[in-house]
Amino acid sequence: MPREYASEENARVADLLDEIGDLLELKGENVFRAVTYRAAAREIRDLREPIRTIYEAGHLATIPKVGTSVGEAIAQYLQGGKARRHEELKAAVPEGLLTLLRVKGVGPATARSIHQHLRITTIDELEQAAKSGRLRELPKIQAKTEENILKSIASLRQRTGRSLIDYARTAADRMVAHLREAADVRELSVCGSVRRWKETIGDVDLLVASDTAAPIMAAFTGAANVDRILAQGDTKSSVIVERGLQIDLRVVPAASWGAALLYFTGSKEHNVRLRGYALRKKLLLNEYGLYRVGEEKGGVPVASRTEEDIYQALGMDWIPPELREDHGEIDAALAHALPALVTVDDLKGDLHVHSDWTDGRDTLAAMVRRARDKGYAYVAMTDHSVGLGMTNGLNLERIAKRSKEIAKLNQELAPFRVLVGTEVEIRADGRLDYPDDVLAGFEIVTASIHSAFNQPREQITQRLVGAIRHPLVTAISHPTGRLLERRDPYDVDLDAVIDAAVATGTRLEVNGGPERLDLPDWAVRKAVEKGATLVIDSDAHAVEELEWTVYGTATARRGWATADRVGNTRGLDAVLARKVR
């Protein structure tokens, strides 16, 4: 998972609790105990303030799933860097068993057995044992299992991590197109984390409604880009395609379409909460429908055909997939109080676009024309400032030349408006990369950090807050600096950043670049709650990248943002309105 927590300490505490969960299961203790530790880990990962703050206020018990034992482990860890429960378990469970769990197909029971009989504690040893045929001497393991373990180890080494959303969606779309062409499908949808627009994707899930599954399964596993077939059944198959991406396919009868779509879209936590709520109403929800308890075998479901039917039967409004994380959406749906989320069609313009004047790949005219063809009313050309040498940042002379080119385009394309903008670097010492008299010549200024990421929290925060308070700065771009799967965010006090943005009217960007998606969704939610104004931009460096606002919009939606919280859903007057001093 990418690092995107309220603090790195939250991540470490969550990792600790997850590991306690794994160790409990390896030791063979009650699995629900392990489940609880993992559930608590997720809660802490989702917290929007530092766990240490909560702990110091004596409010640990307000976190769901944190009771006496979990709370004690957290407190001990925060005090001394260790938790007694964790240390005891590590002493009781052979070192290295945790590592074996990373191999797909090896769970706690298999790991225990492998260690018990062969004293294996590393993936290398496991590989050796499988190759030499020693694994098959164990109970319940034969040649086939050995082979699967070897394949899993190979793909474990090949995989570097989760896929970025644009790659996963492209792979999903390609398989969808192939299936539509190759077989008779009544309904076909992407589900899982792709449908929820998660920022990174583990596996791609596809769902088909059809009366005859066999030809669809054949088309799926026979697709040209399939590297390896993991499983192939009557209604469920899994394959690996390029770059180690896994795609799962389920086929269901049309009558179950809504229930299956709901189930396979997830999230797991949303489903668990939904099913728990259903049970309290004496209803059972599975991937085939919503049934009265006891009637799930052969009975007629209360609802099943569409997601809307099922939510309605539970007394809820339909919940957009982006919100299905058990982050309060079920209560909101019951109260008919779900937000009307911002859509990509709400955007009137893009305020962060580059051209080949600096590090873009297409000409300014090409970027502008494509923006106009998208139906926008305006676009801001925000090439880099002079200090970013590697991007060929603009000096005074080139600023003037570019402005002339923009003036010409404005004449030609009116009423479409091209804004003379800059993405100005916030230097390591906190000063902006242009003096105020130069900045005043731009119609729009977005400020951001591309250097000195390793400064301490106070210093980074001060750089950003200083830029936010600058009267000529319109917006802050990619406020956390993260690169998904590549670089952690810099250490910044986002509360201070958001508070300053609210106080001054400075916009905070939701950058749509698939590698950034910055602000992250949880920070969007925080900004929305505090009353900040966002802008959703593409940060495009080529014409096709102007489409990236779709990912930024999805991130904003995941953060519960409505159109009135997003500045570029309005006309240019609103965008350029004077800041509060």
Added chain:
DNA sequence: GCCGTTTTCGGCCCGACTGTTTTCAGTCG
């Protein structure tokens, strides 16, 4: 280990696929 409109004990979401089994445990999502 946690939790409560089936409340302080007894549940905890639910089902498909695989590989090894003569009926199911383990794993996964």
